[in-house]
Amino acid sequence: MASSGLEKAVEFYKELEAAWSKKDIKAVGKLLPKLKIHLLSLSFLPTGDKESEMDSRPLLIARSMLEIGAFWSLECRDVFSFERYVAQLKSYYFDYSGILKESDYMYSILGLNLMHLLARNRLGEFHTELEVFPPEQLRNVYLKKPIMLEQFLMEGSYHKIYLSKEDIPDPYYSLFIVNLLNTIRDEIAKSTEKAYSSISFSEASRLLMIEDEADFIKYANERGWSHDLNKREFIFSNTSEQDKGEVADTDLQSPRVIIQQCLGYARELEKIV
Incomplete structure (x- = not known):
């Protein structure tokens, strides 16, 4: 040059x-x-043929x-x-x-890339990226965070992901945690629609991990959920009788079990693809 x-x-x-x-x-x-x-x-x-050159x-x-x-x-x-x-x-x-x-900035950027893959549910690529690091490097604070979040995701410990948004090694991590929570929230919402004909405001707020009532009502409206202000519950008009029967046949009464199972199916499909 x-x-x-x-x-x-x-x-x-x-x-x-x-x-x-x-x-x-x-x-x-x-x-x-x-x-x-x-x-x-x-x-x-x-x-050059030699690094020294x-x-x-x-x-x-x-x-x-x-x-x-x-x-x-x-x-x-x-x-x-x-x-x-x-x-x-x-x-x-x-x-x-x-x-x-x-x-x-290497570990910060590569850690953020892991967060990006995790937030977009690209778990196969997430694990491929991890393979380039020797075990000792995986203890780096920027890499530990996405690895920990992926473990929480596999366990179905979504509340831990929600709580971890305050404990981040870099402010940019919050962007991807928000995206990850949105992905999880959408999956929970889909499962809730299948599992219930109606659900109380308080239970919906807990499941969706949205503390502010106005925010979770807005989210519910975006998904087309009807709500009864007197009973303070959402009503799922799109839940068909067939869907209800399928849920009843499973004898799965716990919404947490239903949600974890649905997310598990999604992860298995990701591996197959």
């Missing part, structure tokens, strides 16, 4: 870093593609740029952009680990 080209890349990166430190999201969004294009025009990826400086700039891009994507609530940045970062974290010093 020509010296002038590297200097220009450093200049672009410093501008990007300054914008990110100010959380100027709009400016970062404009600078990221400019730096990407400049680095691509310089053919910055290493081509490779210049790590452009690699460090590219890696730092992609890390800013990953966090910027989360600021924009664009998880698909985040996923693309993570895919590119893996080369720098693993393929060039002999050239580059380990990034301070």
Whole structure:
């Protein structure tokens, strides 16, 4: 790489870093593609046969740029952009680990990627990602959190997931915990619709893990649930007689058992696919 080209890349990166430190999201969004294009025009990826012959400086700039891009994507609530940045970062974290010093943000970003996969119920990919880490690295605080949440999910301990939203190693984790809770809540709601012809406000609030009454009424309305304000209960008009019969035949009187069984079926289907 020509010296002038590297200097220009450093200049672009410093501008990007300054914008990110100010959380100027709009400016970062404009600078990221400019730096990407400049680095691509310089053919910055290493081509030497020996690691000692490779210049790590452009690699460090590219890696730092992609890390800013990953966090910027989360600021924009664009998880698909985040996923693309993570895919590119893996080369720098693993393929060039002999050239580059380990990034301070590596475990945070890879942990967030695990949270993303968990929240989208992509459990097969979640476990595949874990396989790249040796056992000692899995004790890292950024990786332990998604692993613990996945265990709670398998156990059906959804209240533990709900309570864990306050204990996170990085503020960005809360985004994916909210998404995970929404996924769980939708599965519980589907099971509740099948299991009951009606349910009290208090029981629905407990099952759906929504404390504010206005919020869970709004959620119920979005799902098309009718409600009786006098009896303070929801009525499931979409529950057919056949569905009720199927539920009765199972002799499963506990809503928790029904919910866990339905989620278990979903997880088994995920493994098959």
